Amino acid sequence: MMKKIFFRAIPLLIAIILLCGSVAAVSVLQKKDDITASVNSETDNLTVSQVSNKRKDNTQVKAEEEEMLAVWVPYMSIDMSGTDRSESAYRKKIDGIMKNIHDIGANTVIFQVRPFCDALYKSELFPTSHIISGKQGEEINYDPLQTAIEIAHKYKLSLHAWINPLRIKSKEVPNPLADSNPYMIWKNDDIKENDNYTFSSGDGIYLNPAYSEVRKLIIDGAREIAENYDIDGLQIDDYFYPENGGNFDKAEYDAYTKESGKVHLSLEEWRQENINMLITGMYSAVHEKNGCVFGISPQCNTDNDIKMGADVFKWCSYFGYADYICPQLYISESHPTLPYKTAAEKWRKMTTEKNIKLYFGLALYKIGTDADNGTWLLKDDNIVSQMKLGREIGADGFMLYSYDSLLDENAAKEVDAIAGQ
Numbered sequence: 001m002m003k004k005i006f007f008r009a010i011p012l013l014i015a016i017i018l019l020c021g022s023v024a025a026v027s028v029l030q031k032k033d034d035i036t037a038s039v040n041s042e043t044d045n046l047t048v049s050q051v052s053n054k055r056k057d058n059t060q061v062k063a064e065e066e067e068m069l070a071v072w073v074p075y076m077s078i079d080m081s082g083t084d085r086s087e088s089a090y091r092k093k094i095d096g097i098m099k100n101i102h103d104i105g106a107n108t109v110i111f112q113v114r115p116f117c118d119a120l121y122k123s124e125l126f127p128t129s130h131i132i133s134g135k136q137g138e139e140i141n142y143d144p145l146q147t148a149i150e151i152a153h154k155y156k157l158s159l160h161a162w163i164n165p166l167r168i169k170s171k172e173v174p175n176p177l178a179d180s181n182p183y184m185i186w187k188n189d190d191i192k193e194n195d196n197y198t199f200s201s202g203d204g205i206y207l208n209p210a211y212s213e214v215r216k217l218i219i220d221g222a223r224e225i226a227e228n229y230d231i232d233g234l235q236i237d238d239y240f241y242p243e244n245g246g247n248f249d250k251a252e253y254d255a256y257t258k259e260s261g262k263v264h265l266s267l268e269e270w271r272q273e274n275i276n277m278l279i280t281g282m283y284s285a286v287h288e289k290n291g292c293v294f295g296i297s298p299q300c301n302t303d304n305d306i307k308m309g310a311d312v313f314k315w316c317s318y319f320g321y322a323d324y325i326c327p328q329l330y331i332s333e334s335h336p337t338l339p340y341k342t343a344a345e346k347w348r349k350m351t352t353e354k355n356i357k358l359y360f361g362l363a364l365y366k367i368g369t370d371a372d373n374g375t376w377l378l379k380d381d382n383i384v385s386q387m388k389l390g391r392e393i394g395a396d397g398f399m400l401y402s403y404d405s406l407l408d409e410n411a412a413k414e415v416d417a418i419a420g421q
Contacts, residue, residue, distance in 0.1 A: 068359055068397020069418075070108035071101045072162070075115040075131045077403045078144075085134060087142040094151050100406055102155040104419040110235055110399060111148050113225065114163035116174050117181055117207065121145035121161075121229065125221050127178035137178025149230055160233035160295065161225050165218050165278065167239055168198060169205040182207070182217060199248040206242065209274040209309075210252040215281060223285035226292050233293040234286050238328060241271050241309040271309035279321050293323035297361055297399070300329050300343050302350075316351040325356055326399050330363035332375040333385065340386055344393050357396040362386055364400045368410025384417045 077097065083089040101109055113120040118129040118136055121144060127137035132144050145161065152159040168183045169175075177184050183205060186194040197214050199206055207214050222234055242248075249271075257264045265273065279296070286294040298305045298312050305312045315321040327347045333340045344360060351358045362383055366376045376382055387398055400418075405411050 066107060067391075068108060068357070068399070069106045070110050070160070070359070070397070070399040071104075071106050071403050071406065072110045072361075072399060072401045073097060073101075073112060073403045075112045075120070075129070078112065078120065079131050080134070085132070085140075087147070090132070090142070090144065091147060091151070094148050097403060098148075098151045098155045098157060101403065102157060104406065104415060105421065106157070106400075108158040108160065108232070108399075109148075109152050110160045110162045111145070111152070112162040112164075113145050114221070115167070116164070116170070117168040117183065118174070118178075121225065123221070123224060125217065125224060126182070127180040130174040135178075136174045136176070137180050145225075145229055145231075153230075158232035160235045160293075161229065161231045162235045162237065163221070163225075164239050165236050165282075166206045166209065166241075167204065168207060171203045196251070201242040201246050201248045202244050204242060208249065208252070209278050210249055210256075215274075215278045218278060219281040219285050222282045222294075223288065226286045226289040231292060233295055233323075234282075235295040235297060235326075236282070237297050238299045238305075238308075238310070240275050241307075243304065243308055245307065268306065268309075272306070272311040272314075275309040276311055276314065276321070279315065283321055283323075295324040295326060295357075295359075296322045297326040297328060300327050300331060300361075301338065302346070313350060316347075316356065317353050319353055319355060322356060324359055324396070325351060326359040326361050328361040328363075328401070329386075330361065330366065330401065332366070332372045332378075332382065333389070334375040334378055335372045336375070341389060341393070344390055344395070348394050358394070359397045359399055360386070360390045360395045361399045361401060364405040364411055364414070365402060365408075367405065367414050368408070380413055381417055383414050384421065387418075387421075 078093070080090060080093070083093070098109065114126065115129065115131065116136070117126060118131075119126040120129045120132055128140060130136040130138075133140050149159050168181070169177065179185075179188070183198050186197050194213070197208050197211055199208050207218065209215055209218075225231065226234060253267055253270055256270060264270075283294045286292050296315060298310050298315075299308075302312055312325070312327075316325055325347070327343070329340055329343050329347075331338055331340050331343060347360075348358060363371075364383060366372070367382060369376055379385065383400070390398060400406075406415055
């Protein structure tokens with residue numbers, strides 16, 4: 001069984017070379033201090049275009065002057081609970097969302113389409129999301145993503161489809177899982193080997209990226225969206241391996257170390273390379289469609305990212321991983337341990353690959369709260385101030401989390417300030 005685990009140094013090197021073209025590949029045995037050193041070079045401000053430009057090919061993009069201003073629309077904001085779940089009710093909800101985003105002066109919406117190994121679109125790989133139908137896998141007579149794209153474009157908004165790559169279930173959500181969910185298919189068939197394609201950790205169930213078959217499923221899912229929909233981009237969020245670590249993949253790692261011999265990656269590095277293979281595959285799949293970009297929105301704290309298998313230093317400094325990086329800088333300017341400016345400058349310095357846009361994710365949801373030791377209450381222009389500082393540091397734009405906060409009375413003054421820029 002373990003021979004199916006795709007992780008050997010030579011095949012990985014070949015895969016990276018094929019995906020990244022003539023750009024020099026990074027050895028899977030390269031240590032993190034080597035990678036860190038490479039990101040300390042002077043930042044090159046030449047970057048790829050904003051999402052609304054069409055690619056000349058898969059590597060060159062025309063520059064665009066408009067600054068990115070996006071709003072994340074998570075699955076909770078799209079939930080059709082409390083409605084008759086009809087197409088007309090959905091259209092009304094989405095039209096209101098897109099109008100409100102347009103009205104603050106934003107130009108892009110980050111629209112969640114796969115929160116739980118499911119689909120808010122027509123898919124041959126994943127079951128319909130319970131967010132739309134009420135029960136995972138239940139058929140609906142319209143296409144949620146296509147409708148969202150049409151309405152977004154009506155309001156002159158670009159749309160990026162947002163997916164969570166690994167999560168299948170969190171606590172009791174969704175309940176039940178559809179028989180057509182990959183997890184249920186693998187558990188209910190007679191092939192014992194593929195029971196290991198998923199794992200449980202804490203209160204969650206996840207896809208296991210140690211297996212090439214699992215990575216292929218996720219990559220094919222990205223390709224399916226890019227091929228079938230007029231999206232402007234595809235984004236994955238900050239959920240990779242579970243933060244709490246654990247021994248959920250001990251058998252896979254032991255098999256890898258046995259095959260590789262004395263020279264092998266640590267568990268942390270091995271997990272990172274599993275994710276790296278997934279990322280480069282998704283990047284390549286999305287780039288099969290002209291005019292579509294691929295982005296990643298990792299956590300702000302790079303130590304946490306590394307522990308979760310998110311090799312952010314490599315993603316920011318080498319071609320072939322992403323067209324844009326949007327760290328979630330959900331911290332105040334007066335944060336007691338990691339102030340906004342400190343984090344923003346670190347990410348700017350890290351992002352040395354000239355073809356990567358750097359956006360900053362801002363915490364609209366913290367406005368009017370006592371988060372970060374009450375430091376969000378010290379001023380009433382947090383977001384506009386962070387945007388101004390971000391421009392000085394060299395950000396290419398901003399993304400706001402999340403849509404529902406646009407409607408929060410506590411954030412009304414700051415939202416008006418954003419709209420008034």
